[in-house]
Amino acid sequence: MKALVAVKRVIDYNVKVRVKADNSGVDLSNTKMSINPFDEIAVEEAVRLKEAGVIDEIIVASIGPKESQEQIRAALALGADRGILVQTDAKTYPLQVAKILKNIAESESTDIVILGKQAIDNDNNQTGQMLAALMGIGQGTFASEVKVEGDKVNVTREVDGGLQTVALSLPAVITTDLRLNEPRYAKLPNIMKAKKKPLDEKTPEDFGVDMTSKQEIIKVVPPAERQAGIKVSSVDELVDKLKNEAKVI
Amino acid sequence: MAILVYAEHDNASLKKATLNTIAAAKQIGDDIHVLVAGSGCQAAADEAAKAEGVSKVLLADNAAYEHQMAENISLLVADIAADYSHIVAAATTTGKNFMPRTAALLDVSMISEISAVVDAQTFERPIYAGNATATVKTTEDKVVLTVRATAFDPVAAEGGSATVEAVDNVQDAGKSSFVNEEMAKSDRPELTSAEVVVSGGRALANGENFTKYIEPLADKLGAAIGASRAAVDAGYVPNDMQVGQTGKIVAPQLYIAAGISGAIQHLAGMKDSKVIVAINNDPEAPIASVADYFLEADLFEAVPELTSKL
Numbered sequence: 001m002k003a004l005v006a007v008k009r010v011i012d013y014n015v016k017v018r019v020k021a022d023n024s025g026v027d028l029s030n031t032k033m034s035i036n037p038f039d040e041i042a043v044e045e046a047v048r049l050k051e052a053g054v055i056d057e058i059i060v061a062s063i064g065p066k067e068s069q070e071q072i073r074a075a076l077a078l079g080a081d082r083g084i085l086v087q088t089d090a091k092t093y094p095l096q097v098a099k100i101l102k103n104i105a106e107s108e109s110t111d112i113v114i115l116g117k118q119a120i121d122n123d124n125n126q127t128g129q130m131l132a133a134l135m136g137i138g139q140g141t142f143a144s145e146v147k148v149e150g151d152k153v154n155v156t157r158e159v160d161g162g163l164q165t166v167a168l169s170l171p172a173v174i175t176t177d178l179r180l181n182e183p184r185y186a187k188l189p190n191i192m193k194a195k196k197k198p199l200d201e202k203t204p205e206d207f208g209v210d211m212t213s214k215q216e217i218i219k220v221v222p223p224a225e226r227q228a229g230i231k232v233s234s235v236d237e238l239v240d241k242l243k244n245e246a247k248v249i
Numbered sequence: 250m251a252i253l254v255y256a257e258h259d260n261a262s263l264k265k266a267t268l269n270t271i272a273a274a275k276q277i278g279d280d281i282h283v284l285v286a287g288s289g290c291q292a293a294a295d296e297a298a299k300a301e302g303v304s305k306v307l308l309a310d311n312a313a314y315e316h317q318m319a320e321n322i323s324l325l326v327a328d329i330a331a332d333y334s335h336i337v338a339a340a341t342t343t344g345k346n347f348m349p350r351t352a353a354l355l356d357v358s359m360i361s362e363i364s365a366v367v368d369a370q371t372f373e374r375p376i377y378a379g380n381a382t383a384t385v386k387t388t389e390d391k392v393v394l395t396v397r398a399t400a401f402d403p404v405a406a407e408g409g410s411a412t413v414e415a416v417d418n419v420q421d422a423g424k425s426s427f428v429n430e431e432m433a434k435s436d437r438p439e440l441t442s443a444e445v446v447v448s449g450g451r452a453l454a455n456g457e458n459f460t461k462y463i464e465p466l467a468d469k470l471g472a473a474i475g476a477s478r479a480a481v482d483a484g485y486v487p488n489d490m491q492v493g494q495t496g497k498i499v500a501p502q503l504y505i506a507a508g509i510s511g512a513i514q515h516l517a518g519m520k521d522s523k524v525i526v527a528i529n530n531d532p533e534a535p536i537a538s539v540a541d542y543f544l545e546a547d548l549f550e551a552v553p554e555l556t557s558k559l
Contacts, residue, residue: 129349138424162432215358219384229541
């Protein structure tokens with residue numbers, strides 16, 4: 001079986017973001033960029049399926065600026081076999097990304113597509129679901145356990161209130177939750193080897209996908225600041241403040 | 250054109266997030282229809298008909314919709330979408346699961362988890378784990394949205410008198426099937442709609458201490474219990490109690506964080522709470538920057554004392 005994993009280049013999750021003064025977006029210049037954490041889990045899951053003998057080949061794709069090849073190389077160092085960079089400087093929206101991934105998944109005849117459940121920059125949580133819809137196949141979103149059995153995959157999903165398990169016919173789309181696995185670290189020899197793995201460069205036009213969206217971010221502002229609070233010195237003072245000042249108990 | 254609100258329910262009764270979602274829809278337009286899709290869900294539909302501001306309830310009652318599988322629900326919603334300008338659902342795991350699929354079937358973009366309505370085409374939503382707020386404008390003919398329930402006050406559950414109309418539309422994609430579910434049982438208020446939330450973090454050190462320290466305080470306050478990701482990952486409590494970017498978003502009147510440092514991902518899930526109390530022995534913990542009241546103390550002493558003094 002073949003797996004396709006999609007990875008996104010995003011601001012590192014430890015970085016405190018700054019909104020640009022002109023409110024056009026978040027300042028990404030000179031900030032550390034990484035693989036989206038949920039996508040790293042997707043790569044790890046694919047590698048584990050390969051180690052278990054379920055999957056033979058892992059293709060990793062990223063859609064974004066030229067620098068996204070760093071994230072593809074990072075995924076190759078973790079154990080993916082080859083990469084596809086769909087280079088665009090346009091803003092990437094989930095529907096357009098899903099259309100490109102559909103093209104790749106179909107032309108490569110992949111049996112399983114694994115994505116992160118959401119990117120930590122735009123927090124959309126849409127791409128995997130859109131991809132499954134466009135391909136007309138089943139989806140296992142927010143996965144915390146994945147078990148491939150023959151031509152089916154059982155996915156345990158994290159839902160409000162607990163866990164739900166669904167059975168999907170392959171091919172299927174899976175999106176990862178944080179609890180699915182603990183991604184490994186790439187070892188230096190693997191990072192060196194990853195430099196020699198094949199990486200195809202494409203453009204959205206190669207897939208006939210127009211990147212323009214009917215949706216546009218017109219303004220980005222910092223969230224309302226909370227007023228600085230006070231330190232209380234004892235439980236008595238805390239109870240008193242909650243009763244008489246905040247009036248919440 | 251009317252607005253379609255997808256009802257969140259468990260087949261027996263309506264979930265409160267539906268009322269918040271109707272409230273958001275009312276800010277967009279007047280004519281609001283609610284879709285109740287499930288199996289044996291007449292009672293939930295009757296409840297939706299009583300909600301303030303609803304003019305019609307569509308009831309799609311079929312075994313194919315029992316577990317709200319995204320493959321089937323998205324086909325149903327996309328099929329009836331022609332009559333609506335906006336399709337709105339709560340940003341719960343159900344809404345997040347099927348709405349993007351619906352949007353793709355309609356070949357339109359979607360706006361996730363709105364926190365405010367500017368006008369019928371323009372919405373605000375948090376990005377970067379709540380560290381920025383984006384204003385998004387769409388020119389799609391059909392606007393597909395999910396709503397952050399805690400950002401909108403619910404409409405009244407009583408007072409409406411909408412008609413309930415059965416929808417004879419059975420969609421079964423045949424790509425997926427339900428196997429089982431394991432729901433955490435609790436008599437406490439639901440985390441996302443509770444007035445008071447008491448949360449514990451890694452400092453609790455084990456699950457027994459949650460029972461011993463956090464539960465009595467929550468009982469005293471009639472509060473829901475939450476947890477940080479560290480506490481969930483360490484196995485102290487089940488993951489549906491996790492508050493944060495990757496867990497649940499809460500905005501109660503009072504949020505008490507005991508032994509939680511306040512990582513960005515946790516703050517994203519609770520910093521819209523009205524009053525935040527932090528009990529922590531580290532005065533430098535990031536939670537101090539958002540807490541209205543910060544008590545520098547050992548939680549194992551301070552929490553029981555607080556419980557006894559309430």
